[in-house]
Amino acid sequence: MELRQLRYFVAIVDHGSLSRAARVLHIVQPALTQQLQQLEEELGAALLHRSAQGMLPTDAGKLFYEHAQAILKQVGDARSAVAQSADKPTGTVALGIPQSASGALALPLLKAVRAHYPEISLQMTEELTGNLIEQLKSGRINLAVLFDDGQLSGFAVKPMVEEEMMYIARADSQFISKRKVIPLDKALQAPLILPGLQHGVRPRIENIVRQAGLSIDNVIDINSIAILKSALMADMGATILPVAPLLSEIERGELRAWPIGGAKIVRSVVLCSSKNIPLTNAAGAVERLVLEVARELCASGRWLGARNLM
Known part of the structure; x- marks a missing residue:
């Protein structure tokens, strides 16, 4: 061959x-x-x-x-690794980002790569977490932003941010109250529009709910962020998600977000690379820039609900 x-x-x-x-x-x-x-x-x-x-x-x-x-x-x-200069990295870098994190990170990162490394071609793909893990294992992508669920020991992992998950619904939804904080048991009474179990967010929510001795009985499974937004705007239910993927709608006042009381639902966002496939100079430069951009977004408050872990 x-x-x-x-x-x-x-x-x-x-x-x-x-x-x-x-x-x-x-x-x-x-x-x-x-x-x-x-x-x-x-x-x-x-x-x-x-x-x-x-x-x-x-x-x-x-x-x-x-x-x-x-x-x-x-x-x-x-x-590329042989030909590249450490001072002026060039080449193509493939980075995978989950749908629920791309709203906060993708555009600022694209701008940063163009500003700092114009000779690097950044290929960014938005996928479900499970798909990104398989692509990273096979070497089809160099880097992936993933959620640390304790199952990432096969990768080189760098902590990025911790995101708080909130109860989010249409601003005038039938599934909201005048409370400033929504207790977890009350949040679970509404039909919940959630990503499927193969999505990084869902297992985390399910674990927290079980630890609280509760259960999610009425779920609408939707794996597309765009369709999930449409279902929220149609007032079919509420969701429990980080703010980032719904930030535009929240800023426009179409959706509202409430902290969840009685349980701390957070997820750790990490940057992963293969332990077996060395990073090129270009991929190493993008890796450092991803961490820097995430740190700046947290410090400026532009990544709402996120706390820097670096």
Whole structure:
């Protein structure tokens, strides 16, 4: 198996046809077909099939595509690490951020990278926590902002901030009262619109509720922050979340947030990298900048409900 075969296969999947991939790769189509056939023979499985939509990966092809991407990225990182200057890092850095943290961190970080390291190309992806963990393990991303649930021992972990979770509902919701603090048992009486269990926030909430001897009986599971916001605005229920992903709506007065009494519901936000794959100079520079930006956001109060852990 050769690296060029991996590049060819990824290009075919990305472009959806042999002819388009051949043009992009600047090779003739018969040569591309031959390389694909050799790769399939070596693996003992069909990787692609023709359909009305073009060339699509088989189940085996989908699995191989993820590994091929990870291998090609690590090779690119290795080349960059050799070529980079420590004083002027360059190259591509892939950073993953969960949906519920991107509202506070993503834009300030993008601006900071452009200001401090214009020659670094930052590829930022917003995903569920479980997806980010898998991508970090496989090497498809260099860094990931994750929530410390005690299960991150396989990564190099740097603490960032601790976020308080609050009871949030539409400003005129039927599920609110005039209390300044909502007791946990009262908060659980409303239909709760929460991310699914694969999301980093949900297990933390479930654990705190169990420790208090209570249970969540009426839940609407929604994994999209945009859809969750729409459900809150339709007054289908309330939520328990950090303020960050709903900050714009709270600032406009469309949603309100209340502290939760009787239990301290917080989550620790950390920055993770692989223990097995060395960071390039560019990735190391972005790692330091993420921590610096998080510290500044806490100090200025722009990351509401967050306390610096550094």
